[in-house]
Amino acid sequence: MKHLIIYGSSGNGAGKTMGVVNTLKEHLNADLIDVSRCNLSFFDYAHSNKDDDFHGFAQQMSCAENIIFATPVYWYAMSAQLKVFFDRLSDLITIRKPLGRQLESKAMTFVATGHDELIPEGFDVPFKRTAEYFNMHYKRGLYICTSSKVYDLKKVEDMVVQFVKNL
Ligand SMILES: Cc1cc2nc3c(=O)[nH]c(=O)nc-3n(C[C@H](O)[C@H](O)[C@H](O)COP(=O)(O)O)c2cc1C
Structure with a gap:
């Protein structure tokens, strides 16, 4: 199965979420998009940003079979970086409909890290x-608590291995 991880964080490719992404990447041999290190702008009703990096990312999504979004929890929600990417999915139902239709039947899930013990409701x-x-198959996501009180690299590895088995 071809896996694509789409990661958005303020961690600059070195934060807690990236640590989990690296483990996941090793186990899945996945491709990675870091949305914070590219030319990606907010959704624009006029589509004046249609030539930025989103089109290429949408093409990468169309080639993957499983799409995994990776984000820290920032203020009880996904990161702003990933939310910008999510808003741009609107391009796939307006100016890039054929690419949007290609998402059908693909698997989709997420991994998230946060300080709190439990993922926000x-x-x-x-x-x-x-x-x-998009008529994709959603699979339950993985949440990892990164509080120093409980964070343990071995435990994270075990959780990722279990998550990968269920993909
Ligand atoms: C702006 C900001 C907001 C945060 N909000 C939450 C939150 O609502 N819930 C939570 O559990 N952790 C919160 N945290 C902690 C991060 O989710 C946690 O440290 C995460 O593992 C950081 O991942 P990163 O290194 O990829 O940014 C927040 C951290 C930041 C910087």
């Missing part, structure tokens, strides 16, 4: 509902 809703919108 409703955090999974944008992932689940977006998957439904």
Whole structure:
């Protein structure tokens, strides 16, 4: 299966979420898009940004079989970086409809890290509902608590291995 991880964080490719992404990448041999290190702008009704990096990313999504979004929890929601990417999915139902249709039947899930013990209530809703919108198969996401009180690299590795088995 061809896996694509789409990661958005303020961690500059070195934060807690990236640590989990690196482990996941090793186990899945996945491709990676870091949305914070590219030319990606907010959704624009006039589509004046249609030549930025989003089109290429959408093409990468169309070639993958499983799409995994990776984000820290920032203020009880996905990161702003990833939300910009999610808003741009609107291009796929307006100016890039054929690419949007190619998402159909693909698997989609997320990995998230946060300081709190439990993932915020409703955090999974944008992932689940977006998957439904594009007729993708949503799979339950993985949440990893990164509080120094409980964070343990071995435990993270075990959680990732278990998550990968269920993909
Ligand atoms: C702006 C900001 C907001 C945060 N909000 C939350 C939150 O609402 N819930 C939570 O559990 N952790 C929160 N945290 C902690 C991060 O989710 C946690 O440290 C995460 O593992 C950081 O991942 P990163 O290194 O990729 O940014 C927040 C951190 C930042 C910087």
